[in-house]
Amino acid sequence: MPTHDGGETSRLLGALSERDRRIVVYYLREHGSASVGTLADLVTGWGEAGPGPNESVDHEDVRVGLHHVHLPALDAAGVAEYDPSAGQVTFAGLPAAGERILDAALNADTSETGVDLERLLAATGDVGVDDGG
Amino acid sequence: MAAEDGPSPRELRERARGPAKTITTFGPEAYDDIEAALDRFDVDVVHESLPIPESSGYLVVKRGEEYLGAISAAAFGELRDPPAGAPWDASTRESAYRELVALLSGSSFEMDDRRRLVATAREVEDRAWRTGRGSLAVTFQSLSAFEGQLPVYDRLAAGTDLSITVFGKPDWEPPAVDGVDIHRDEAGALADFWVVAFDGAGEDEDKCALIAEEVEPGSYVGVVTYDPSVVDDVTAHLRDVAASTG
Numbered sequence: 001m002p003t004h005d006g007g008e009t010s011r012l013l014g015a016l017s018e019r020d021r022r023i024v025v026y027y028l029r030e031h032g033s034a035s036v037g038t039l040a041d042l043v044t045g046w047g048e049a050g051p052g053p054n055e056s057v058d059h060e061d062v063r064v065g066l067h068h069v070h071l072p073a074l075d076a077a078g079v080a081e082y083d084p085s086a087g088q089v090t091f092a093g094l095p096a097a098g099e100r101i102l103d104a105a106l107n108a109d110t111s112e113t114g115v116d117l118e119r120l121l122a123a124t125g126d127v128g129v130d131d132g133g
Numbered sequence: 134m135a136a137e138d139g140p141s142p143r144e145l146r147e148r149a150r151g152p153a154k155t156i157t158t159f160g161p162e163a164y165d166d167i168e169a170a171l172d173r174f175d176v177d178v179v180h181e182s183l184p185i186p187e188s189s190g191y192l193v194v195k196r197g198e199e200y201l202g203a204i205s206a207a208a209f210g211e212l213r214d215p216p217a218g219a220p221w222d223a224s225t226r227e228s229a230y231r232e233l234v235a236l237l238s239g240s241s242f243e244m245d246d247r248r249r250l251v252a253t254a255r256e257v258e259d260r261a262w263r264t265g266r267g268s269l270a271v272t273f274q275s276l277s278a279f280e281g282q283l284p285v286y287d288r289l290a291a292g293t294d295l296s297i298t299v300f301g302k303p304d305w306e307p308p309a310v311d312g313v314d315i316h317r318d319e320a321g322a323l324a325d326f327w328v329v330a331f332d333g334a335g336e337d338e339d340k341c342a343l344i345a346e347e348v349e350p351g352s353y354v355g356v357v358t359y360d361p362s363v364v365d366d367v368t369a370h371l372r373d374v375a376a377s378t379g
Contacts, residue, residue, distance in 0.1 A: 030182055041193050041200060042181070045159060049205035051189035059200035110185045 008078075012098050015077030019052075020062065021070045022105050028080055028091035029102065036087040039066055051110040142326045145367050146344040149358035150175075151239030152196050159183045160190025160206060167192075170212040170233075173249075175241040194236040202236050204229050215252035219285050220259040221292075231256050238341075238357045245352040250327065251282075254343050256357060257329040258289065265293040267334030270371040272323040274347065276301035276315070286313055298375060316378045323374060327353060330367045340364035 016022050023043050027034060034042075040063035047057035071082040071089055079098075081090045094102060140148070155177045158164050163180040164187075171178050176194075183190070190206035204212075208229030215230035216222070225231065234256045244250050261269040269289070273279040279286070279301055290297050290312030299307075302324055303317035318324065325347050333339030342364045345355025358364065 026185075027181075027183060030184060037198065038181070041157060041195065042159060042183070044200055045157075045191045045193040045203035049191035049203035050159070051185050054205065106184060110189050 008095065009097055009101075011077050012079065012094070012101065015073050015079055016101065016105060018070060018073075019109065020065060021074055022102070022109060024066070024070065024074065024089070025079060025091075025094075025102060026106055026109075028089065029094070031091075033088060033090040036063060036066055036071070036089065039071075039089065139370050139373065140366055142323070142328055142344055142367060142370060143346060145363050145370070146241075146346060146354075146356055148366075149239060149342075149344060149356045149360055149363045150241055151360075153177065154201070154237060154240050155179065155195045156192050157181055157195070158190060158192045158206075160185060161187055164190065164192075164206065164209060167209045167212050170215075173242050173244050174237045176237060194233075196239075202232070204232055204236075208232075215249060217248050217252040217255065219288065220255050220262045221288075225252075225255050226259055228252075231259065234357055238359050241354065241356050242345075243352070243354050244345075247351075250345065250353060250355075253355075253357065254327075254329045257331050257341050257343050258285070260333075260339060260341055261295055261331040262289060262293060264295075264331070264334050264336075264339050266295060267339070268296045268298065268332045268368065270298045270328070270330045270368060270375075271300070272318075272326050272328045272371070273299060273301040274324055274327060275304045276307055276317070277305035279307055280305055283307065283310070286310065298371065300371065300374065300378070314375070316375050318374070318378055320378070322378075323371075327355070328367060328371065330364055330371065332364065332368050333361070337361040342367050 020043050023046050024039050027039065027042055040059055044057050044059045044062045048054055067084065074080040075082040078092055079094065080092050156171055158180045160183055168178065188206055191203050193203045194201045211229040212233055216224045216228045218225040230252055234253050261267065279299055286297060287310050289295060290310055297313045298316060299313055300316045300318050300323050302321055303319065307315055327345040328342065330342035331340065340361045341359045343355060343357050344367060345353040348354050
């Protein structure tokens with residue numbers, strides 16, 4: 001069980017600095033677990049037609065990005081457990097501060113105000129995030 | 134009866150059916166108000182809850198594991214009440230309903246609402262309008278049904294180099310329209326079918342057709358297809374009927 005000190009919060013903020021990862025965590029917090037396929041549908045659809053600015057998104061690019069980069073990063077930050085061979089992701093829970101951060105991020109991601117969350121979160125969470133490879 | 138050689142429209146309608154498709158809606162609650170619109174198509178609809186505002190939700194269409202596209206909940210109103218304006222109207226062309234029809238090509242539909250069928254056929258007519266050349270063949274069952282669409286076809290013919298052929302039982306005498314060939318289907322060879330077929334001006338990727346059959350009065354079973362071989366065969370079938378009706 002990691003201690004939820006400042007380093008932990010920074011690690012979490014870093015992990016949540018990418019929108020694809022936040023969308024995954026919003027879903028996992030509600031459902032507990034998911035297949036990579038479902039998460040790729042979720043994230044691709046969000047980008048094309050969901051909250052915030054929409055653009056054409058390639059489903060395969062999203063799936064590959066989740067598999068190689070985003071899910072390992074969430075795993076490394078202790079937010080989710082990713083089993084690449086089974087293609088299955090399980091929510092690992094968030095510390096209380098993490099819940100509040102995620103609520104604020106969800107608010108910003110689904111509002112029309114256009115908060116630059118990416119920059120905000122990346123600037124705060126500048127340590128210890130392994131983006132996988 | 135004409136055109137006994139090739140496959141019938143009914144056979145072609147069956148051949149146009151592809152693998153099953155799934156629609157997943159993402160949002161805070163199931164979107165019950167679009168269920169009636171989606172249920173007209175032979176698709177599985179599932180909901181995945183997501184803590185986002187209802188109006189920011191979306192649906193995703195898949196064929197097996199293949200992702201086909203997404204539609205925003207902001208446009209769900211157009212699925213419930215599809216615009217059936219002319220093909221060149223921005224509201225028709227950019228409507229989410231037209232997008233849904235395209236995403237659900239190859240999925241059988243059942244409709245008992247004439248306006249919705251007109252909106253569905255707009256996908257084919259819009260392609261023909263945008264391409265601006267090639268052949269567009271339309272069966273109206275009865276020519277009196279053509280009467281309401283006459284202004285649309287008048288402009289389709291006048292505004293493009295399309296060659297347009299219209300079929301129907303001669304229960305109304307349409308005026309002569311430049312660029313539109315009228316065939317009186319005296320024998321009723323196509324009386325049960327509502328077909329709109331565009332040959333893509335020879336380009337496979339632009340070919341598309343709606344093939345619907347009136348299975349009981351006012352109730353249609355049909356499909357929209359982009360399968361070029363089905364479109365070729367339905368076009369050939371209509372050409373045969375045209376040759377025999379004069």
